[in-house]
Amino acid sequence: MIRALIVDDEPPALSELRVLLDEAGNIDIVGEAGNAVEAIAAINRLQPEVVFLDIQMPRISGLEMIAMLDPSHAPRIVFLTAHDDYAVQAFEENAFDYLLKPVDPLRLGKTLQRLQRDRAPQDVGLLKRAHPLRQIPCSGQNRISLLRVEDVEYVASRASGVFVVGEDGKERFTELSLRTLEERTSMFQCHRQFLVNLDHIQELRFEEGGLGRIVTLGGRTVPVSRRFLALLKEKLGVD
Amino acid sequence: MLPFVLIERLSMTLDRLTMTLQLLQQTCVYLVIAYLLSRTPLFIPLMNVTVRPSHKAAAYVIFSMFCILGTYFGLQFDDSIANTRAIGAVLGGLLGGPSVGLAVGLTGGLHRYSLGGPTDVACAISTVTEGLIGGLMHRHYVGRRQFDRLFDPWRVALVTFAAEVAQMAIILLITRPFEVAWSVVDHVALPMWIANTLGAAFFMRILQERRLLLERQSSVFSTKALKIAARAEGILRNGFNEDTTKRISRIIYEETGVGAVSITDRDKILAFIGLGDDHHLPGTPIASEQTLQAIIHNQVLYADGNETDYHCSLSPTCPLGATLVIPLVGEDEQVIGTIKLYEPRNKLFSNINRTLGEGLARLFSTQILAGRYDEQKQLLARSEIKLLHAQINPHFLFNTLNVLSSIIRSDPERARELVLHLSTFFRKNLKRPTEEATLGDEIDHVNAYLQIELARFADRLTVKFDVPDPLRSVALPAFSLQLIVENAIKHGIAHMIEAGVVRIEAKEEAGVLLLSVEDNAGLYGGHDHGDGLGMNLVDRRIRNRYGDSYGLDVSCKPEVSTRVTMRVPIQLVAA
Numbered sequence: 001m002i003r004a005l006i007v008d009d010e011p012p013a014l015s016e017l018r019v020l021l022d023e024a025g026n027i028d029i030v031g032e033a034g035n036a037v038e039a040i041a042a043i044n045r046l047q048p049e050v051v052f053l054d055i056q057m058p059r060i061s062g063l064e065m066i067a068m069l070d071p072s073h074a075p076r077i078v079f080l081t082a083h084d085d086y087a088v089q090a091f092e093e094n095a096f097d098y099l100l101k102p103v104d105p106l107r108l109g110k111t112l113q114r115l116q117r118d119r120a121p122q123d124v125g126l127l128k129r130a131h132p133l134r135q136i137p138c139s140g141q142n143r144i145s146l147l148r149v150e151d152v153e154y155v156a157s158r159a160s161g162v163f164v165v166g167e168d169g170k171e172r173f174t175e176l177s178l179r180t181l182e183e184r185t186s187m188f189q190c191h192r193q194f195l196v197n198l199d200h201i202q203e204l205r206f207e208e209g210g211l212g213r214i215v216t217l218g219g220r221t222v223p224v225s226r227r228f229l230a231l232l233k234e235k236l237g238v239d
Numbered sequence: 240m241l242p243f244v245l246i247e248r249l250s251m252t253l254d255r256l257t258m259t260l261q262l263l264q265q266t267c268v269y270l271v272i273a274y275l276l277s278r279t280p281l282f283i284p285l286m287n288v289t290v291r292p293s294h295k296a297a298a299y300v301i302f303s304m305f306c307i308l309g310t311y312f313g314l315q316f317d318d319s320i321a322n323t324r325a326i327g328a329v330l331g332g333l334l335g336g337p338s339v340g341l342a343v344g345l346t347g348g349l350h351r352y353s354l355g356g357p358t359d360v361a362c363a364i365s366t367v368t369e370g371l372i373g374g375l376m377h378r379h380y381v382g383r384r385q386f387d388r389l390f391d392p393w394r395v396a397l398v399t400f401a402a403e404v405a406q407m408a409i410i411l412l413i414t415r416p417f418e419v420a421w422s423v424v425d426h427v428a429l430p431m432w433i434a435n436t437l438g439a440a441f442f443m444r445i446l447q448e449r450r451l452l453l454e455r456q457s458s459v460f461s462t463k464a465l466k467i468a469a470r471a472e473g474i475l476r477n478g479f480n481e482d483t484t485k486r487i488s489r490i491i492y493e494e495t496g497v498g499a500v501s502i503t504d505r506d507k508i509l510a511f512i513g514l515g516d517d518h519h520l521p522g523t524p525i526a527s528e529q530t531l532q533a534i535i536h537n538q539v540l541y542a543d544g545n546e547t548d549y550h551c552s553l554s555p556t557c558p559l560g561a562t563l564v565i566p567l568v569g570e571d572e573q574v575i576g577t578i579k580l581y582e583p584r585n586k587l588f589s590n591i592n593r594t595l596g597e598g599l600a601r602l603f604s605t606q607i608l609a610g611r612y613d614e615q616k617q618l619l620a621r622s623e624i625k626l627l628h629a630q631i632n633p634h635f636l637f638n639t640l641n642v643l644s645s646i647i648r649s650d651p652e653r654a655r656e657l658v659l660h661l662s663t664f665f666r667k668n669l670k671r672p673t674e675e676a677t678l679g680d681e682i683d684h685v686n687a688y689l690q691i692e693l694a695r696f697a698d699r700l701t702v703k704f705d706v707p708d709p710l711r712s713v714a715l716p717a718f719s720l721q722l723i724v725e726n727a728i729k730h731g732i733a734h735m736i737e738a739g740v741v742r743i744e745a746k747e748e749a750g751v752l753l754l755s756v757e758d759n760a761g762l763y764g765g766h767d768h769g770d771g772l773g774m775n776l777v778d779r780r781i782r783n784r785y786g787d788s789y790g791l792d793v794s795c796k797p798e799v800s801t802r803v804t805m806r807v808p809i810q811l812v813a814a
Contacts, residue, residue: 016645
């Protein structure tokens with residue numbers, strides 16, 4: 001059984017896809033998502049082998065979403081689109097396959113056969129070449145906001161999740177992993193649990209035991225571990 | 240002795256006076272020739288102080304001719320000739336400069352030398368000298384940039400007189416025996432001084448007159464042309480029709496003072512102003528043979544009523560007796576109509592108005608072309624709208640089919656309803672007999688569309704209508720509400736993760752229909768900029784149709800709401 005996640009913002013489209021996959025058999029639908037943020041969370045949580053991903057979705061399209069996936073456990077992607085404008089680009093983004101909606105069961109069958117044959121994990125190296133992130137999706141109470149990377153002061157990873165702190169000092173929850181953010185943005189890892197935006201550093205204080213402490217332009221502090229201090233000094237051009 | 244001497248002196252004086260009069264007579268014939276030639280284009284190079292080689296050559300030829308003419312028109316005296324050769328030589332130098340003066344003098348001098356006689360050498364030399372004197376004067380005034388003085392008859396008289404004095408001196412100096420020289424000079428000096436001085440002065444006067452006339456004509460011409468061009472600016476850009484051509488005709492009529500002005504298209508009179516406007520009526524078919532010929536052959540036709548007969552084909556009592564028909568030429572050298580100028584029987588067609596007429600026809604042709612271009616642009620804008628009508632977003636189409644295939648499975652009855660909505664939507668999209676629709680029509684169209692979107696987005700979309708029934712018969716440009724609602728969904732709600740709400744409201748305020756579409760996405764102008772074209776077209780169409788106080792108004796609170804309000808005057812469409 002192939003573990004699959006299905007993602008589409010239109011409920012009837014989701015149920016249609018579910019029916020088709022059920023009919024095809026040998027597929028275990030482990031979850032559904034109605035938008036990119038839900039999808040990222042579901043992928044992190046459920047670690048499916050394949051994601052059937054609609055391209056046209058609110059705020060963050062399917063194409064944009066791939067760049068936000070944690071490269072350490074990236075599933076294979078089968079894109080779905082109503083119109084083949086995006087087909088070429090979809091393959092450039094290293095999709096496994098793409099399907100046109102409404103989906104033809106025979107065509108879906110071929111995709112599933114290929115998936116069955118080729119169960120090797122997605123080539124992580126290819127995904128790394130994806131475009132750098134310009135915005136970070138953050139989920140609030142009932143909204144998703146997109147925070148521009150240059151407006152972020154630092155990112156903190158806690159037991160409760162990854163939080164992005166903007167210039168306003170507000171902490172926003174994001175589904176993206178610290179590793180994704182480190183790889184896809186220009187932010188600098190200064191601690192096992194922290195990324196900092198170098199453009200927002202006001203002060204670097206040195207503390208006992210080879211530790212450091214960053215004071216941001218907004219006056220908030222970010223710890224620097226021994227491991228990253230030397231590299232940080234080099235980055236900032238101080239000795 | 241004394242009386243005899245007196246008589247002798249008296250008869251000598253009489254002789255000289257007679258000779259002077261005779262030479263003056265000859266000079267008159269000479270001047271008549273000059274006058275006649277001055278009416279020809281031959282003289283145009285002489286109207287200005289010449290610098291160009293071609294003009295200098297023309298001056299050389301003409302004045303050499305006059306120089307030789309002066310010799311032939313002279314009076315034989317013994318073996319010498321009392322002549323007006325000096326006029327050609329001096330004027331040649333004056334107007335053409337030293338080189339032309341020298342060349343004319345040499346030509347005239349050699350010619351004189353070929354005729355022989357005791358003074359042949361002296362005369363040849365003195366003619367060259369006279370040409371040079373004229374040339375030096377030319378250099379003097381040109382150096383001071385006092386061109387006008389070269390054309391001053393008084394100065395010309397003075398120079399010629401000086402040149403003649405020099406000639407006499409040269410004869411006395413060169414010709415031998417001296418007695419012969421003295422006798423010749425004694426007899427011809429007075430007549431030649433008077434005749435040459437006056438002749439040169441009059442010759443220059445003729446030139447001066449011509450020059451003034453030309454200048455006045457060209458200044459009148461350019462003033463008229465500029466005035467008409469300025470007044471007519473842009474009128475024909477608004478189209479080539481009865482209204483615009485009437486305004487153009489009025490301007491031409493007022494500025495040229497011709498008897499009447501008319502403009503036609505290929506078939507009928509568009510405008511007629513002036514004499515005979517009681518029977519030359521706009522809207523009537525072209526009756527005149529000239530006009531039809533001008534249109535067929537793309538040719539200016541001129542019937543002066545004298546050489547070429549012109550009779551008004553409409554009324555025997557028409558006062559118009561001459562006409563000029565100039566074709567108006569559009570794209571690809573196609574004649575699109577004519578401009579006609581008329582003069583009454585008792586008036587001559589002035590040359591200026593003929594030339595002006597042709598120039599104006601060219602000017603207006605260009606303007607009409609520009610107008611057509613504008614019109615084409617508008618047509619293009621209209622066809623853009625048509626395109627938007629017919630253009631169905633492929634994403635919308637295939638997503639809809641996808642939803643259908645899902646719902647057919649789960650709820651066949653609902654799927655049937657959806658198919659009906661879909662056909663309503665397509666029917667409204669494809670079939671738009673008129674460019675204007677009622678609000679009711681638009682609402683039906685929008686409703687069909689929204690029903691489909693409701694099925695697609697399910698609980699992510701809520702639609703609210705608030706349209707009072709009486710307003711449903713208000714007229715508005717077809718497809719406009721649909722475009723706005725589609726925008727609100729495509730660029731607003733579709734990008735929302737939480738539930739979207741679209742509210743469509745119509746109300747009346749002081750004779751104006753306020754139709755607003757509000758969404759709770761607040762994403763207008765952000766993220767993807769696809770909402771520009773359609774909205775701009777709708778706005779432009781409303782402004783074009785109802786004026787600038789109507790149109791679209793967009794207010795956007797980012798991330799909260801976007802509200803597009805359409806303002807159109809309340810006009811009811813008859814059922």
